[in-house]
Amino acid sequence: MSESYLAATVGKPGLNIAIFLVFVLITLVIVFWVGRSNRTAADYYAAGRAFTGTQNGVAISGDYLSAASFLGIAGAIATVGYDGFLYSIGFLVAWLVALLLVAELLRNTGKFTMGDVLSFRMRQRPVRAAAAVSTLVVSFFYLLAQMAGAGGLISLLLGVEDNKSTFFDGQSLVIAVVGVLMVVYVLVGGMKGTTWVQIIKATLLLVGAAVMTAWVLGKYGFNLSYLLGDAVKHSPSGEKILGPGLQYGKTAVSKIDFVSLGLALVLGTAGLPHILMRFYTVPNAKEARRSVVWAIWLIGIFYLFTLVLGYGAAALVGPETIAKAPGGANSAAPLLAYQLGGEILLGLVSAIAFATILAVVAGLTITASASFAHDVYASMLKRGNTAPDSEVRVARRTALVIGLVAIVGGILANGQNVAFLVALAFAVAASANLPTLLYSLFWKRFNTTGALYSIYGGLGVSVVLIIFSPAVSGSATSMIKSANFHWFPLSNPGLVSIPLSFLLGVVGTLVGRRERGAETGYAEMEVRSLTGLGAERADVVAARH
Numbered sequence: 001m002s003e004s005y006l007a008a009t010v011g012k013p014g015l016n017i018a019i020f021l022v023f024v025l026i027t028l029v030i031v032f033w034v035g036r037s038n039r040t041a042a043d044y045y046a047a048g049r050a051f052t053g054t055q056n057g058v059a060i061s062g063d064y065l066s067a068a069s070f071l072g073i074a075g076a077i078a079t080v081g082y083d084g085f086l087y088s089i090g091f092l093v094a095w096l097v098a099l100l101l102v103a104e105l106l107r108n109t110g111k112f113t114m115g116d117v118l119s120f121r122m123r124q125r126p127v128r129a130a131a132a133v134s135t136l137v138v139s140f141f142y143l144l145a146q147m148a149g150a151g152g153l154i155s156l157l158l159g160v161e162d163n164k165s166t167f168f169d170g171q172s173l174v175i176a177v178v179g180v181l182m183v184v185y186v187l188v189g190g191m192k193g194t195t196w197v198q199i200i201k202a203t204l205l206l207v208g209a210a211v212m213t214a215w216v217l218g219k220y221g222f223n224l225s226y227l228l229g230d231a232v233k234h235s236p237s238g239e240k241i242l243g244p245g246l247q248y249g250k251t252a253v254s255k256i257d258f259v260s261l262g263l264a265l266v267l268g269t270a271g272l273p274h275i276l277m278r279f280y281t282v283p284n285a286k287e288a289r290r291s292v293v294w295a296i297w298l299i300g301i302f303y304l305f306t307l308v309l310g311y312g313a314a315a316l317v318g319p320e321t322i323a324k325a326p327g328g329a330n331s332a333a334p335l336l337a338y339q340l341g342g343e344i345l346l347g348l349v350s351a352i353a354f355a356t357i358l359a360v361v362a363g364l365t366i367t368a369s370a371s372f373a374h375d376v377y378a379s380m381l382k383r384g385n386t387a388p389d390s391e392v393r394v395a396r397r398t399a400l401v402i403g404l405v406a407i408v409g410g411i412l413a414n415g416q417n418v419a420f421l422v423a424l425a426f427a428v429a430a431s432a433n434l435p436t437l438l439y440s441l442f443w444k445r446f447n448t449t450g451a452l453y454s455i456y457g458g459l460g461v462s463v464v465l466i467i468f469s470p471a472v473s474g475s476a477t478s479m480i481k482s483a484n485f486h487w488f489p490l491s492n493p494g495l496v497s498i499p500l501s502f503l504l505g506v507v508g509t510l511v512g513r514r515e516r517g518a519e520t521g522y523a524e525m526e527v528r529s530l531t532g533l534g535a536e537r538a539d540v541v542a543a544r545h
Contacts, residue, residue: 012343012347015343015344015347016346016347016350016351018347019347019348019350019351020350020351020354020355022351023200023204023351023354023355024181024358026200027185027196027197027200027355027358028184030189030193030196030197030200031184031185031188031189031193031196031197032188032189032193034189034192034193034196035188035189035190035192035193037192038189038190038192040388041112041374041388041389041391041392042112043190043191043192044190044191044392044395045112045113045190045191045277045280045366045370045374045392045395047190047191047192047195047281049280049281049282049283050192050281050283051195051281051282051287052282052287052290053282053286053287053288053289053290053291053293053294054290054291054294055195055199055291056195056278056281056282056287056288056291056294057290057291057292057293057294057295057297057298058198058199058202058203058294058295058298059195059198059199059202059278059281060198060275060278060291060292060294060295061202061206061294061295061298061299061302062197062198062199062200062201062202062205062359063198063274063275063278063359063360063363064091064269064275064295064299065202065205065299065302065356066146066356066357066360069091069302069303069306070205070209070306070333070352070353070356071330071331071332071333071334071353072087072329072330073085073087073088073303073306073310074306074309074310074313074332074333074336075310075313075322075328075329075330075331075332075333076310076329077306077307077309077310077311077313077314077332078310078311078313078314078317078319078322078329078332079314079319079322079323079329079332080241080246080247081231081235081237081240081241081242081243081246081310081311081314082241082242082243082244082245082246083244083245083246083247083248083249083258084247084310085306085307085310086244086248086258086262087265088303088306088307089303090261090262090265090266091265091269091299091303092296092299092300092303093266094265094266094267094268094269094270095269095292095295095296095299096296097266097267097269097270098269098270098275098292099289099292099293099296101270101438101441102270102276102279102437103279103285103288103289103291103292104285104288104289104529105285105441105529105530106276106279106288106437107279107280107282107284107285107288108285108528108529108530108531108532109441109525109528109529112277112280112370112374113131113135113273113277113367113370113371113374113375114131114134114135114273114276114277114371114433114437115127115128115131115132115135115371115374115375115379116374117437117440117441118130118131118436118437118440118451119131119379120440120521120525121440121517121518121519121520121521121522121524121525122440122447122448122451122515122518123448123515124379124380125379125380126448126452127448127451127452128375128376128379128380129375129376129380130451130452130455130456131371131375131455132371132372132375132376133455133456133459134273134428134432134433134455134459135273135367135368135371135375135433136368136371136372137428137459137463138271138272138273138425138428138429138432138433139273139274139364139365139367139368139371139402139425140368140402140405140406140409141422141424141425141428142272142274142360142364142422142425143361143364143365143368143402143406143409144406144409144410145422145425146357146360146361146364147175147178147179147357147361147406147407147409147410148175148409148410150174150175150178150354150357150410172411175407175410175411176407176411178354178357178358178361178410179361179403179404179406179407179410180403180407181358182358182361182362182365182403182406183365183399183400183403185197185358185362186362186365186366186369186396186399186403187396187399187400190366191277191281191366194359194362194363194366195281197358197359197362198359198362198363200355200359201352201355201356201358201359202298202359204351204352204355205302205352205355205356206298206301206302206305208348208349208352209302209305209306209309210305212305212309212312212333212336212337212340212345212349213305213308213309213312215340215341216308216309216312216316216336216340217308219316224308227308227311227312227315228242228311230315230316231311231312231314231315233315234314234315234318234319235314235318235319236319236320237319241311241314241319253489253490256490256495257489257490257491257492259495260490260491260492260493260494260495260496261423261491261492261494262494263430263494263495263498264423264426264427264430264492264493264494264498265426267430267434267494267498268425268426268427268429268430268434268494269426269429270434270437271429271430271432271433271434271437272425272426272429272433273367273368273371273429273433274363274364274366274367276433277366277367277370278291278363279291284532285532309332309333309336310332312336313332313333313335313336316336316339316340317332317335317336317339321335322335333349333353334346334349334350334353337349361406365399365402365403365406366395366399368398368402369395369396369398369399369402370395372394372395372398373391373392373394373395373398374391374395377391377394378391378394423466423471423491423492424462424463424466426492426494427462427466427492427493427494427497427498428458428459428462428463430494430497430498431458431459431461431462431493431494431497431498431500431501432454432455432456432457432458432459432462432501433455433458434498435454435458435498435501435502435505436451436454436455436458436505439451439454439505439509440525441525441529443509444519444522445509445514445519446505446509446518447508447509447512447513447514447515447518448512448515448518449508449509449511449512449513450504450505450506450507450508450509450510450512451505451508452508453504453505453507453508453509453511454501454502454504454505454508457500457501457504457508458497458498458500458501458504461493461496461497461500461501462493462494462497465488465490465493465496465497466492466493468485468486468487468488469486469488469489469490469491469492469493470486470489470490470491471491471492472486473485473486474486
């Protein structure tokens with residue numbers, strides 16, 4: 001590919017926009033159609049618990065496979081090879097933790113949000129407040145990364161430049177459009193509409209990745225060895241692209257940093273609020289377990305596709321060409337699509353990329369709005385004395401506010417390095433949410449003080465360490481390149497914040513007074529979580545509290 005090719009817009013922006021609009025129109029029709037049946041809080045928050053395990057598994061894969069998975073991992077493999085594929089492994093292994101420790105127990109114990117599980121046998125108001133704060137922080141930073149990523153895609157796919165001199169430019173307009181669409185999906189469709197958008201998006205993503213994978217392998221006679229050999233030939237790193245250490249093995253700190261990142265990825269997934277909320281959309285724990293099995297298969301197959309797509313981009317496009325493209329490593333998959341199928345395939349891939357962003361931000365928005373309405377408004381402010389209709393109205397208003405904040409935040413973060421935002425989301429989820437969930441489910445002595453220590457401590461430590469890490473300042477890839485105030489050597493705090501959060505949970509429990517209600521409630525919680533007796537059913541819409 002020539003330098004002039006890189007300078008120009010890839011493909012035809014009009015075609016890319018047209019294909020994307022077709023997807024938007026189809027999904028809007030579906031959202032309006034299914035949204036007509038939203039009559040109760042259970043319908044709005046949990047889709048009436050009416051989805052099968054298979055449907056929910058496809059939706060979970062749609063929720064989990066974000067733009068970072070589709071564009072980021074393929075680009076990482078194309079540029080740093082084996083080290084990039086380790087992201088895929090970390091993301092996939094994380095689902096075993098979700099399957100074995102969280103999915104079934106969470107579905108049996110909770111109702112709509114993570115706060116339901118944590119407050120099951122503890123003092124409701126402080127624990128729900130902490131759960132809501134953690135949920136909103138994780139969701140916001142995950143949401144911010146997706147919104148800012150939408151702006152980054154525009155420069156390559158649609159030819160809209162980022163004007164640094166003004167707050168609102170072409171890319172900002174696209175970020176605003178994404179924000180408005182996600183709010184429409186959530187307001188009109190609720191969890192039902194969002195789930196169907198995620199199912200459609202997951203199907204498109206898997207089919208698109210499968211077609212590109214077969215196309216790449218077909219060019220090499222379906223011989224993976226030939227493909228890897230060609231990738232080695234076109235990579236400046238040569239054979240090093242096939243082995244570990246190209247990115248994370250250069251120094252002792254980088255090796256520790258990779259362990260820290262891997263720990264956050266593996267443990268963070270089981271604490272991501274928008275993933276946990278998906279377990280409530282099925283009628284029982286058996287279907288929750290089945291949905292995770294389906295998600296593991298679909299996500300695992302997709303990550304195998306990324307291996308071929310990444311090395312295919314290295315072989316057919318070239319790491320140097322990818323690095324010079326407007327979107328950097330994130331341009332690997334679109335550039336590969338253009339190399340394989342020209343403007344048509346690029347248009348389809350660009351539509352899938354935007355569909356990916358839309359589906360994920362919709363899931364994040366409904367999770368954050370549900371947490372505020374259910375945990376803060378209904379359970380704390382109204383002390384459970386509120387009609388489901390008024391709770392849903394508050395959730396919808398909250399979604400509007402979240403959409404506005406996400407648009408403004410995405411515009412402000414556009415053009416910045418947003419990798420630290422995703423790292424923060426996983427670090428907070430792994431540090432604050434997972435230890436508290438596991439202690440609540442498996443430790444009888446665990447009390448309210450321990451939960452507050454674990455959530456607020458894990459949240460505070462992970463945020464502080466990331467602020468003072470190389471992810472924010474002090475390196476060429478930092479968000480603030482002109483400053484250097486970092487003193488924490490690791491880019492991801494997981495290796496420190498996760499064990500510390502588990503420790504804080506123990507310390508808080510021992511320091512706090514014994515709660516007889518929490519200990520006696522543990523027996524009921526244990527029976528309910530393991531057997532499903534008393535769990536919320538598809539036909540149960542009344543609030544338990």
